[in-house]
Structure formats: structure tokens, C-alpha cells
Amino acid sequence: MEYYFLALLGFLGLVAIFDIFVGVSNDAVNFLNSALGCRIASFKTIMLVASIGVMLGATFSSGMMEIARSGVFNPQMFTFSEIIVIFFAVMVTDIILLDLFNSLGLPTSTTVSIVFELLGSALAAAAYTLMMDGASLANVIDYINSSKSLTIVSGILISVAVAFVTGAVVQYITRLIFTFNFEKMYRRVGGIFAGIALTAIFYFLVMKGAKGASFMQPEWIRFMDVNTWPIVGTLFVVLSIVFHVLIIACNINIFKIVILAGTFSLAFAFAGNDLVNFVGVPLAAWDSYQEWQASGVAAEAFTMEGLLKPTVAATGFLLFSGFVMVLTLWFSKKAQIVIQTSINLSSSNSGEQEQFGSSLPGRMIVRASMGLGKVIHQIIPMSVQKGIDRRFEPKKLERGETPLPFDYVRASINLVVSAALIASATSLQLPLSTTYVTFMVAMGSSFADGAWDRETAVYRISGVLTVISGWFLTALSASTMAAIVCAFTLWGGEIAALILAVGSTFLLIRSNLRAKLDTVNMRADLDTRYDAKKVRELVDTKTDSIFAQTLSVYRRLVTEFLNDNESALHHVKSDSSDLFDKVSADRGLYYRMANSSFTPSKKDFDARYCYYRIFTNIREVGRSLQALSKQATDHIANRHRIFQGELKNDLLSLVSYLEKITTDSAGKQDIQTVLAHSNEAVELIDHMQAELLRRIPNDGISVRGSELYLNFLVFARELVNRFAIAAVLEQRLDKIVTESSKS
Incomplete structure (x- = not known):
């Protein structure tokens, strides 16, 4: 029996690497969209900055590992033999599900996947145990960490609205200040804008995320907690002055600094929040095995109270995971499909073929929005309307110039706002969906920027609805599939596990070898x-x-x-x-x-x-x-x-x-x-x-x-x-x- 558990652990370790590859292909490209879309720097420069952010962010993810151990279910209710099967079912389901969504070119959420896979497999294991014991299935709720699960799921759902509204409001105010012809206002307030952006990045990533770092000392955390506002205020003043001098005296493009810093921060926040989705389950399985080995109790009798104890992941392991994520960033061709989906939906270009067709809900929303817009225009004084309209007049292109998907201002907002929201959730040990946040912030900012005009609005809204429906389909599919895999493994034992392990590995390899990527290769476009x-x-x-x-x-x-x-x-x-x-x-x-x-x-x-x-x-x-x-x-x-x-x-x-x-x-x-x-x-x-x-x-x-x-x-x-x-x-x-x- 011990060899069976070691084989499952070995499989989980190998699949964790594949899971990082598939998951990063799906998620990590989200923080590349803005920098690539505004063409602020070369592809290699953007990738290098993002890679450094991923490596450092991985070391801040230790606190998030508790989600896989006890965030969804109550581990003390399960024996070791059951818990290892739950983790096995989660990883088998996760790798197949995410690879499927990547192949379809739909951004989905690894957070939703992992949470509902844990939920589905835990429910299946609990139901199987109760049926074997002849107990009532009504007791299955005792096996689930209801309060924490509800917090996680509600946080994911709320993040959709919060991200869209925040992105729209911040972008509207920023565009009102800068306009599309931002060169004049840039020299006046560019230093303050950059100071606010980089101060926000430092505050949310470093000061709020410090508690989750594997190397952070307690006295360092206490110092930042006590001196938060003096540090933030001093940093804002100093950065604003320095950036203003760089603009006036050196004629340096501060937007390049902000966007690259935003790319770094979003990559950092992504790694800190999402690494648990890829390696949290294998780490929890390894901790469970060590607890069981030390106990000397039979696997069918040893309960897993040990997973309730807080743990700190080894920095070396986190750095290795970050390294695998970086390799995926550079070499995953599948990632290009998801990049193109997000850029197309937030693009200002209306001449290119739209990624999605129109839909009845999309047409209804556009029609209702246009009616609401007419009412608002009747309320606002004409002089105010004209003043606002002048601030939102699109920049006139030179002859032969092709419009970019979005400019420096919107790219900066997309990155900074997304990073701030994700880092805030990480500091609360809440596994927020980075895909939900980055995608909806981009949609909100493009909406506020007028990128959704009458020629494109119905297609963009239909696209957003399609992607969001895909996310919710992920939740249903993940929980159902994980429950089936878990129940089948518990029923079939070693033979069932072998079939599932070989089958899922075969499907994964075949999918990656045969994938025909007909969409544009963004790296080739840039180079x-x-x-x-x-x-x-x-x-x-x-x-x-x-x-x-x-x-x-x-x-x-x-x-x-x-x-x-x-x-x-x-x-x-x-x-x-x-x-x-x-x-x-x-x-x-x-x-x-x-x-x-x-x-x-x-x-x-x-x-x-x-x-x-x-x-x-x-x-x-x-x-x-x-x-x-x-x-x-x-x-x-x-x-x-x-x-x-x-x-x-x-x-x-x-x-x-x-x-x-x-x-x-x-x-x-x-x-x-x-x-x-x-x-x-x-x-x-x-x-x-x-x-x-x-x-x-x-x-x-x-x-x-x-x-x-x-x-x-x-x-x-x-x-x-x-x-x-x-x-x-x-x-x-x-x-x-x-x-x-x-x-």
C-alpha cells in the first residue's frame, strides 16, 4: 500500500510541473497584454521584466498554500487514504480541464478550477465514505469548510464587478485629466501620476504582501505596520519629484517606467496569488504523507488534523516553481491564443475582425445602455457635455499610421489597478481570480475610454459574456469531473488510479503535440x-x-x-x-x-x-x-x-x-x-x-x-x-x- 501512495505522490509531483505549464499558459499572459498592446518596449524587454516579477512573486505565495490544505474542506474528517485520492482527483481534473480551455482560446480561472475541484472531490469522498458506513448523506456538509469556501467563492464573484467598476472609474478620471492627446498634460502632471502609480505598486505588493513572503522576518513586518503612512507619504513625494525632474530636464518617457513597473507588479501579484493553484495540492499531499509516515497508524485510520497546522513553504521550492513559470512564459505557444482574445476584446480598433459574434443578450445590453445614455445626456448641461466630449476626442492619426489596441494611459491603468486588487486579496490570503481581475479591469478601462463604440460594442459585450460564461462553466465542469474521478478512484483503487494517470497524461501530451495554433503568434508580430x-x-x-x-x-x-x-x-x-x-x-x-x-x-x-x-x-x-x-x-x-x-x-x-x-x-x-x-x-x-x-x-x-x-x-x-x-x-x-x- 505504501508503494501505491508513493506512486500517487510521484504522479502529483510530475503533474504539478505540467499544471504550471498549462495554468501559466492560461493565466500569466494576462499581465503581458497591456505592455504588448501599447508597444511600450520590445517583446524581450517586456518578457524579462515579467519574468523577474514572477520569480520574486513566487516567494510571496507561501501564505496562500493554506487554501489547498484546509481552505475548502475540513481535513480532520478524512483519513490519509482518502485525502491522497482527493488530491489525485484534483490534479487529474485540473490538467485536463485547463488544457481544454486553453485549446479553445478562452481565458478561464485556475482559481475557480482548483477551488471547485477541491470541493467536488471532497464531496465525492465524503459521500463515498458515508455510504460505505451506512450513514446519512445529510452529514456530508460536515466535511466541508463552509464558511471559508463561501468567502472564497463570493470573493471571486464580487471581484468581477469590483474589477470592472474600478477599472472604468479610474480610467475615466485619468482620461479626463490627460485626454487622448496627453503630451501637454503629461509634462504638467506626469510626475504626480507616476508617483501615485509606483507608490501604489510598492504599498500593495510589498507592504500588504509581506506577510505571505517565505523569507520575511517578523520584526520587518512589524516595522512596516507601525510606519505605514510615513513610508507611503515619503515615497510618493520623493518619486513624484524625481519623475517630474526626469520629464522636464531629461525628457524621459515616464509611461515606459510606469508600464514596465506595472507589468512587473502584475506578474509579481499573479505569482503570489496563483502559485497555490499549481503546486498547493502536491505540497499538501507531501505534507500529508509525512504526517502519516511519522504516525505509524494505518492509512485507512489516520485522520489528517495535521493539515490544520500553519506551514511555511520552503523558499527554494517556491523559487523552483517560479523558474518553471518563467520557462512557460517564454516557450508556451498556446499562451498566444489567450493573449489575442484579451487584446481583441479591449482593443480600440474596430476595423479588424471581431473575436466573437453578436448575441441576443449583448444586443439587449447595448440597446439599454444607449437608452440610458440618452437620458443622461438630457440631464447634464450642454456646456458640461461639450467640455467632457472635448477631453475624450480621439487622437488624430498621421497618414498611414495604424492605431494601437490602447495607448500608454490605459495600459498603465490596466496594470496598476489589476496589481493592486490582486495584491490586496493575497494579503488577506484570499485566492482571487487573477484572470477575472485583469480581464475585467481591461474591459472596464476600454469601456470608459470609448473603445466600445456602436461598431464594436455588441461584439465586445457578447465576448465578455461568452468568456464569463466559460468561467462559470469551469466551476460546474471542475466540480463534476473531480467528483467522478475521485469516486472512480476510491471504488477502483490502484487499477482505477493507473488508468486515470495514464489516460490523463496521454491526453495532455497528445493535445500539446497536435495543437494547431492558427491564431496570430504575438511574439512573431512584435519581432x-x-x-x-x-x-x-x-x-x-x-x-x-x-x-x-x-x-x-x-x-x-x-x-x-x-x-x-x-x-x-x-x-x-x-x-x-x-x-x-x-x-x-x-x-x-x-x-x-x-x-x-x-x-x-x-x-x-x-x-x-x-x-x-x-x-x-x-x-x-x-x-x-x-x-x-x-x-x-x-x-x-x-x-x-x-x-x-x-x-x-x-x-x-x-x-x-x-x-x-x-x-x-x-x-x-x-x-x-x-x-x-x-x-x-x-x-x-x-x-x-x-x-x-x-x-x-x-x-x-x-x-x-x-x-x-x-x-x-x-x-x-x-x-x-x-x-x-x-x-x-x-x-x-x-x-x-x-x-x-x-x-
Whole structure:
């Protein structure tokens, strides 16, 4: 039996490392969003600052380890053999659940996961024990630390509203002071702003979080408690003066200092609050094993009162955990999906494809908000409204300049407010959800900044609702799955544990090896030099491939429609939607090119604009193909007549003709060949349209059938015309690249 427990401990230790990897991929990127979004520094600089914050923050997380030991359940009610299975079930569930949410690209909460996994597995173990003893299941509540659990869960829920409101209020006041053209006010009050920001960071991270540090001496803590306000006041005055001098005398960008300090502080706060989510359970399991070994009592009889005793985690272990977190930050590609989700939802850019579609609740909230806004505007005096509106006038961009997701002011607020809220919770040993806080602060600040205009509001709100619903789905899924895993392990013993351990490890490895990350790689965006030559390379590698895929989908659409194959048409419809999403993402790269640290020339801007126009035309073809696929699928689903005779043959001949004239001598689909044959292709489509009109009276073709046939022809015409325009723009791009290389 002892070997069985050692095997479980070994598994928990190994899974803890994987859990850090998966959990950090999901959570830690939250503190990178603001610095990356405003492009304040290079990717490597931002990552280095964040890494230092994570390493130091890990040493402040010792006090949080109590959550895994006794924060959710009453350990004295369980025996060692039960408690080790509870911890095993938590880790198996956690690694699979978080990896699943990462793969879907949804920010979720490791705190919610760990809390509800502990709750679900503890309830299952308690219920199993009571049933084995023949006792009433009503006694299961005695096994749960109800008061602490309720505090944790309510704190997580309240943090959603608190973070959003705090982010919105602080951002509104700050923007009212600075405006979007903040250069003038920056020289006047920038020093005070930076002084407040860094003083808040020091207060919440160091002074409030000192009690949770593994190396902190009691006399140091007492000194800070007694002299809190003198220390804070002196620090604010000194920092404000120093920063003001740096602005006036040295012309230093103080926002860079604030944002990098905020990135450090948020990374610090994240590690201090969330490390328990990754290693708290394995540490608690190891402490439990040591307690049992020292007792000499049978595992089925030894109860775990020892977990009620306070403990201090070894600094070396915490530093090792921090090191693993840092490695994950640098090398986890999955993290890029979650970064893009958060940046898209808080971005000021409305031209790029939105991450989420609209929803009925989102439309209802937008409509209600607009109605409330009209009422408020009627109450506030017009002179006050005009004054406020002037303070919130967006900055006018220079010709060719691409807007960033958010500016220095909003990035600073996102970081400082999030770090302050998380560090405050850490000082109270409350496992606040860092994802909830950082995400909702970003949403609140973007809302206050006017980033949610009428073009984007419904999509942003729908996105927020989708992400939040994902968080609550996490709670339900985590508790249910953990309960099932725990009950199965208690029932099946060593065999069940072996199956679950091998199965979860296999799923995890397969997921990480096969994950196809189709979203943008943020690091590549930051490091890539998007000059005219690079833009031309992107166009070369993308357009011909998309053209070939478009023709392929069109061929399959026509063929399966004429074959009356409804099942195959559903697949074609899905493929057309995937193609449209891919082209939209490629077009969206135009907006992300601004994140590159490279400073472009006028020729580079012209090349980027050609890229934008090329993919705008291609995307319209994709949109038309998507609509045509839906119409054709609905036509077959409703059992309407399909084309026969000459109409059928002409449509198949048209597809074959398009494939023929767009294939170069090497047998490759090339959009330049479209340009060479575009006029004759349009003439053929015109002739087919005239033929249809001639046949309608004699062949008895229905209006519905005529509309669909014409739409097949309209799409063919749009495909030829749009790709011909793209070919002309490619030639223009070639000229720009040639001129750029000469200059």
C-alpha cells in the first residue's frame, strides 16, 4: 500500500510541473497584454521584466498554500487514504480541464478550477465514505469548510464587478485629466501620476504582501505596520519629484517606467496569488504523507488534523516553481491564443475582425445602455457635455499610421489597478481570480475610454459574456469531473488510479503535440520587420493558396449541389466558413503590423495598404462563397428541384473553364492568370446569364431556381473581378518593392 501512495505522490509531483505549464499558459499572459498592446518596449524587454516579477512573486505565495490544505474542506474528517485520492482527483481534473480551455482560446480561472475541484472531490469522498458506513448523506456538509469556501467563492464573484467598476472609474478620471492627446498634460502632471502609480505598486505588493513572503522576518513586518503612512507619504513625494525632474530636464518617457513597473507588479501579484493553484495540492499531499509516515497508524485510520497546522513553504521550492513559470512564459505557444482574445476584446480598433459574434443578450445590453445614455445626456448641461466630449476626442492619426489596441494611459491603468486588487486579496490570503481581475479591469478601462463604440460594442459585450460564461462553466465542469474521478478512484483503487494517470497524461501530451495554433503568434508580430519586402512575401505565400482553395470549394459546391448530396453540402458550407475566417484573419494582420517594433517608411506604409486592399477584395469573395453555400444547402434541404440538362452542363463547364484559365503552365493556380483572361471569362458569364433568361419561359424554371442559378453566376463574376483587382494590386506592390530597394 505504501508503494501505491508513493506512486500517487510521484504522479502529483510530475503533474504539478505540467499544471504550471498549462495554468501559466492560461493565466500569466494576462499581465503581458497591456505592455504588448501599447508597444511600450520590445517583446524581450517586456518578457524579462515579467519574468523577474514572477520569480520574486513566487516567494510571496507561501501564505496562500493554506487554501489547498484546509481552505475548502475540513481535513480532520478524512483519513490519509482518502485525502491522497482527493488530491489525485484534483490534479487529474485540473490538467485536463485547463488544457481544454486553453485549446479553445478562452481565458478561464485556475482559481475557480482548483477551488471547485477541491470541493467536488471532497464531496465525492465524503459521500463515498458515508455510504460505505451506512450513514446519512445529510452529514456530508460536515466535511466541508463552509464558511471559508463561501468567502472564497463570493470573493471571486464580487471581484468581477469590483474589477470592472474600478477599472472604468479610474480610467475615466485619468482620461479626463490627460485626454487622448496627453503630451501637454503629461509634462504638467506626469510626475504626480507616476508617483501615485509606483507608490501604489510598492504599498500593495510589498507592504500588504509581506506577510505571505517565505523569507520575511517578523520584526520587518512589524516595522512596516507601525510606519505605514510615513513610508507611503515619503515615497510618493520623493518619486513624484524625481519623475517630474526626469520629464522636464531629461525628457524621459515616464509611461515606459510606469508600464514596465506595472507589468512587473502584475506578474509579481499573479505569482503570489496563483502559485497555490499549481503546486498547493502536491505540497499538501507531501505534507500529508509525512504526517502519516511519522504516525505509524494505518492509512485507512489516520485522520489528517495535521493539515490544520500553519506551514511555511520552503523558499527554494517556491523559487523552483517560479523558474518553471518563467520557462512557460517564454516557450508556451498556446499562451498566444489567450493573449489575442484579451487584446481583441479591449482593443480600440474596430476595423479588424471581431473575436466573437453578436448575441441576443449583448444586443439587449447595448440597446439599454444607449437608452440610458440618452437620458443622461438630457440631464447634464450642454456646456458640461461639450467640455467632457472635448477631453475624450480621439487622437488624430498621421497618414498611414495604424492605431494601437490602447495607448500608454490605459495600459498603465490596466496594470496598476489589476496589481493592486490582486495584491490586496493575497494579503488577506484570499485566492482571487487573477484572470477575472485583469480581464475585467481591461474591459472596464476600454469601456470608459470609448473603445466600445456602436461598431464594436455588441461584439465586445457578447465576448465578455461568452468568456464569463466559460468561467462559470469551469466551476460546474471542475466540480463534476473531480467528483467522478475521485469516486472512480476510491471504488477502483490502484487499477482505477493507473488508468486515470495514464489516460490523463496521454491526453495532455497528445493535445500539446497536435495543437494547431492558427491564431496570430504575438511574439512573431512584435519581432517581424513588416517592410515592403516582407509584405510582398506574405502576399506571395497567401494569395495563390487562398485562390486555389476558393476554386476548390466552389467546384465541390457546384458538384455536390448538382448531385443532390445534402450531407456533403453541409461539409462544403463548413469549409466555406472556415475559408472566410482564415481570409479575415489574414486581412486582420494589417492592423497587427503596427505592433512591430520596426519603424516603417512611406513605401512600407504603401505596401501595407496594398496588402489591406488585396485581402479586402479576397475576403469579399469569401463572404459571397459563404452566402452561396448556405443558399445552396438550404435549397437542397428544402427539397427544391436541382438543375438538369443544359443548365447543369453549363454550370459544370463554367467551373472547368475557370480552373483552366487560372492555371499557369506549371499547373499551379495563379491569380495573375485571372487578369489575363478576366474579360473573356466575364463575357462567358454574361452569355450564360442571357441563356438562362431565354430558357425560363420554355423550361419552366422557378423563380427560386433562377435566383440560385444567377447567384452561381454572380459569384463566378465576383471571383474573376475581385481576383483580377488583387492581381493588379500585386503588380503595384511589386513596383513599390522595387522602388523601395533602390532608395
